[in-house]
Amino acid sequence: MKKYLFGSFLSVLLTACGDAPPAPYGVLPTESQLSWHEMEMYCLIHFSMGTFTDKEWGFGDEDPSVFNPSDFNAYQIVNAAKEGGFKGVVVVAKHHDGFCLWPTETTSHNISKSPWKNGKGDIIREFQQACEQAGMKLGLYCSPWDRNSSLYGKPEYVSLYREQLKELYSNYGPLFISWHDGANGGDGYYGGARELRKIDRTTYYGWDTIWMLTRKMQPSAVIFGDVGPDVRWVGNEKGYAGETCWATYTPQAPDEGREPANGYAKSAESIQGTRNGRFWMPAECDVPLRPGWFYHKSQDQQVKSPYELLDLYYQSVGRGACLDLGLAPDQRGRLPEEDVKSLKQLGGLLKQIFAENLAKGARLTASNIRGNNESKFGPNLLLDEDRYSYWATDDSVTTPNVIVELPGTKTFNLIRLRENIKLGQRIDSIAIDVPEGEKWREIAGVTSIGSNRLIRLPEAVTCRKLRLRVEKAAACIALSDFSLFREPEHTAVWGRAKQNLSAPKSGWKINGPVSLLNGNNAIDEDPATIAETEKTDSIPSFPQEFEIDMGKVEPVIAFTYLPRQDKKTEGMADKFVYSVSNDGKSWQEVARGEFSNIKANPIEQVTWLRQPVKARYYKLSVLRIVAGDGISIAESGVLIK
Numbered sequence: 319m320k321k322y323l324f325g326s327f328l329s330v331l332l333t334a335c336g337d338a339p340p341a342p343y344g345v346l347p348t349e350s351q352l353s354w355h356e357m358e359m360y361c362l363i364h365f366s367m368g369t370f371t372d373k374e375w376g377f378g379d380e381d382p383s384v385f386n387p388s389d390f391n392a393y394q395i396v397n398a399a400k401e402g403g404f405k406g407v408v409v410v411a412k413h414h415d416g417f418c419l420w421p422t423e424t425t426s427h428n429i430s431k432s433p434w435k436n437g438k439g440d441i442i443r444e445f446q447q448a449c450e451q452a453g454m455k456l457g458l459y460c461s462p463w464d465r466n467s468s469l470y471g472k473p474e475y476v477s478l479y480r481e482q483l484k485e486l487y488s489n490y491g492p493l494f495i496s497w498h499d500g501a502n503g504g505d506g507y508y509g510g511a512r513e514l515r516k517i518d519r520t521t522y523y524g525w526d527t528i529w530m531l532t533r534k535m536q537p538s539a540v541i542f543g544d545v546g547p548d549v550r551w552v553g554n555e556k557g558y559a560g561e562t563c564w565a566t567y568t569p570q571a572p573d574e575g576r577e578p579a580n581g582y583a584k585s586a587e588s589i590q591g592t593r594n595g596r597f598w599m600p601a602e603c604d605v606p607l608r609p610g611w612f613y614h615k616s617q618d619q620q621v622k623s624p625y626e627l628l629d630l631y632y633q634s635v636g637r638g639a640c641l642d643l644g645l646a647p648d649q650r651g652r653l654p655e656e657d658v659k660s661l662k663q664l665g666g667l668l669k670q671i672f673a674e675n676l677a678k679g680a681r682l683t684a685s686n687i688r689g690n691n692e693s694k695f696g697p698n699l700l701l702d703e704d705r706y707s708y709w710a711t712d713d714s715v716t717t718p719n720v721i722v723e724l725p726g727t728k729t730f731n732l733i734r735l736r737e738n739i740k741l742g743q744r745i746d747s748i749a750i751d752v753p754e755g756e757k758w759r760e761i762a763g764v765t766s767i768g769s770n771r772l773i774r775l776p777e778a779v780t781c782r783k784l785r786l787r788v789e790k791a792a793a794c795i796a797l798s799d800f801s802l803f804r805e806p807e808h809t810a811v812w813g814r815a816k817q818n819l820s821a822p823k824s825g826w827k828i829n830g831p832v833s834l835l836n837g838n839n840a841i842d843e844d845p846a847t848i849a850e851t852e853k854t855d856s857i858p859s860f861p862q863e864f865e866i867d868m869g870k871v872e873p874v875i876a877f878t879y880l881p882r883q884d885k886k887t888e889g890m891a892d893k894f895v896y897s898v899s900n901d902g903k904s905w906q907e908v909a910r911g912e913f914s915n916i917k918a919n920p921i922e923q924v925t926w927l928r929q930p931v932k933a934r935y936y937k938l939s940v941l942r943i944v945a946g947d948g949i950s951i952a953e954s955g956v957l958i959k
């Protein structure tokens with residue numbers, strides 16, 4: 319009798335242990351974050367004043383009459399994104415210039431004052447309908463910084479901004495994301511004041527109150543900001559996450575003693591996240607399809623190729639982040655052909671690559687299975703399509719391995735791994751081996767698995783058998799996916815004859831400023847070398863003038879300025895004047911403006927002239943820089959006819 323009782327007690331215990339899932343590890347994603355992870359890729363649509371004024375940032379004094387697309391078609395844009403494999407679009411409802419693309423009650427600076435559809439149009443409504451039709455999700459971006467509003471900087475503006483969000487949250491259906499950029503405060507029109515208005519980005523907007531509003535009105539939306547709260551900015555606008563990239567993050571403020579907040583955080587650290595960070599705050603990698611976020615005719619030749627986009631996909635989605643690709647409809651209100659083509663080809667590539675999982679049908683033998691419960695926690699669950707079914711080990715087993723015997727000899731160059739992130743980010747690193755004689759040879763090793771990890775091998779591997787080794791984990795594992803794919807053979811270089819308009823710089827001479835150190839670095843065609851103002855005790859006064867003698871008269875149609883590319887921002891120009899001369903003595907101003915968004919997106923800045931000018935000398939007068947004391951230039955040049 320005693321023996322019988324003991325036996326049944328043991329079997330109850332075993333069943334309990336064999337059935338019980340591992341305890342979750344660390345912070346966990348919310349339901350909306352899980353859906354966001356599953357989306358993997360979406361687009362960010364900038365179509366507003368900037369499209370018509372050829373600017374990245376409008377000043378706020380644009381006349382609404384300027385907004386008049388000739389052939390706007392939201393479906394054409396949304397469908398192009400869909401064909402690229404994207405699952406949703408985030409539409410910029412208001413950019414920094416303050417122009418609202420929906421008929422808002424909060425300001426007269428809105429679409430109802432434009433000639434488009436006789437003031438009866440609503441761009442956001444049309445995107446909402448197009449998304450419904452295409453089965454795509456919708457998100458919205460409403461810029462906190464508003465260079466049009468006379469109230470900006472005052473408490474009244476914050477109420478107005480919240481009203482705008484309320485309108486957007488209540489009128490356009492469920493959103494998957496509420497997107498809040500961190501660029502805010504600076505000069506602007508401000509209802510005619512035309513002045514500099516600075517705000518404290520940590521306190522002015524009252525982000526916590528805004529997030530509460532979002533949670534209440536759009537409970538299934540994730541909130542994107544520099545530092546979350548749900549999705550963090552990866553820290554660059556180039557579209558890639560760190561090779562190691564944790565979904566968890568503990569934001570750091572740049573100054574001691576202050577709390578990090580939207581628009582105020584050490585962004586350099588967010589590219590990697592924090593192992594065991596305080597929050598589940600995965601990264602979003604935003605990058606425009608063209609160099610700028612808005613449409614500029616001058617960038618028609620610079621649409622990223624499908625192969626470049628695929629690289630970015632591996633470096634974002636393949637590292638557990640989401641890819642947010644910027645689309646820029648043109649003045650018609652449609653995506654240009656070249657952009658559509660590139661998206662379509664990307665979609666085709668992705669479909670081809672992921673069409674067949676070569677590990678399907680493999681025999682898997684694991685070194686440990688949780689509670690010996692094969693059907694619930696066995697390694698076969700790695701092969702199904704369910705992101706949340708998983709191979710788990712007993713609590714004490716953190717470095718298991720599994721031998722994968724493929725159904726035949728297979729050739730692959732892409733490996734996919736996923737954790738069941740409902741149980742947290744548990745694994746630190748995994749290695750993959752293939753047999754070599756009597757031994758194993760390691761072909762890949764990766765850190766930070768999380769929701770999705772793609773390993774693109776330097777060359778294809780052919781084998782019948784593999785071994786997956788968990789090298790380090792913080793708790794017993796919950797791995798949900800192991801897949802093998804092969805990219806198509808077309809390695810043919812994506813060559814596109816790029817029109818080269820740059821004037822050669824041989825024979826050029828720098829005439830100033832005297833304080834410029836290594837001036838030649840600005841005309842050596844090497845983006846990595848920098849000309850910089852010499853550091854002295856006295857702070858240089860502005861404007862700082864960079865003067866070039868091109869040695870001969872050139873028919874100049876545009877000037878180019880490449881800011882430093884070393885991830886630093888000191889000396890980057892953001893307000894400038896270009897002048898030309900034929901004797902180096904008397905000068906004529908030919909262009910003046912601002913290099914908008916240069917800090918976040920330090921791409922080459924092309925300043926087109928209204929009319930070509932013939933000149934031998936040119937001068938870049940830097941009126942203002944984004945950080946530091948003096949100026950810095952990676953390259954300066956001209957485009958000629």
Ligand code: FUL
Nearest residue numbers: 374499500501611915918
């Ligand atoms: C930034 C903005 O300043 C850019 O203009 C663009 O909208 C980008 C996506 O976010 O913060």
